[in-house]
Amino acid sequence: MKEGGKVNQFIRYSAFEIALAALCAGLAIFLTIYKVVFAFPILPYLKFELAEIPVIMAFLMAGPFSGLLSSVIYWIVLTMVGEWTPIGPLMKFLAVTPTILGLWAGLVLSKRLKKNSSVFLSMGLGILMAIAARVIVTSLMNFLVLWWLFPHFLSLAAKYLEATIGFQTDSPYAVLLMTLLFTAVFNILHSFFSIIPSYYLVVKAIMKVKPVNLKTWFRRMFSES
Template structure:
């Protein structure tokens, strides 16, 4: 049992460090409609810990990743990242639990179906939480992002006639971004 705990602690230490390094070197690809959204490869080590050790070690890994980013670059971006990754981990875990307990006619659900169910639940949780947090940020905390989003939306040919249009289109594109980000 002690060996297992030390292995889990090693996973957390190594992969949270790797997440921070990937964030520092900006291993990311911008999402074209809203370039302030980035496909960030720093989430991959967190999900590797999830696969190796389960949801609790993955959550610890993400907390360390979040703290590292917060010390490096302020609070808003890292908090938004944290509030995207944690629901994804929880949703993935719930999806796997549901998949394992779902009876099938011929002996249960296969591993691939369970994994896909985890992805689906991860997407649902991440998109829901990120939509709510984006509403708060765009309307209350940092409305300048909404102005920037309006410029980006117009640049790609989307006609926006009111702040509500900008908010809705921004939430749609942010939801698409978050849905794509989970299986990556």
């Protein structure tokens, strides 16, 4: 009976993870299609998107499987209906997924370093690792796109840099360096923009309902009693 109960609980929780991932991915797609975005002033083709918040929430509520599945669903659908396909959706996927993995790694590491670490310290370490993972992956991908795959995008970036901050140079290396620098700044800001609202939405709103599945995963990661 006990084994059967564990199996049933696993099936119910797995179904919950999948359903939540699909729901959050659907909300992310809705926010993307209806362009709930804000341009980064220095390089306006970079957009702060509210669409990342539901995906991060899926991770915080139900764990890494749900968060990563939501990110994959979001990427697949965005490839079919989004802009600048397939590069645009792929770039978004390679920004969101390292953010989730970095946040997860930070939470796990904080638990191992200190069994009863505070939520503040756990989230702080998680955010730092999420930023590091996101910036490294997106910087490498942007280098590949700007320098090898679509070098004409570098000319577009040069025009924006000149128009917004007055940066002028004849060196493509300098343009590439400045573009990667400000893209990294954008991704650092976007990490805060995506993670902090997601955390507060989960803690201040959803967690107050206290469904067992949500509470179990959340408390295990944040070492709350």
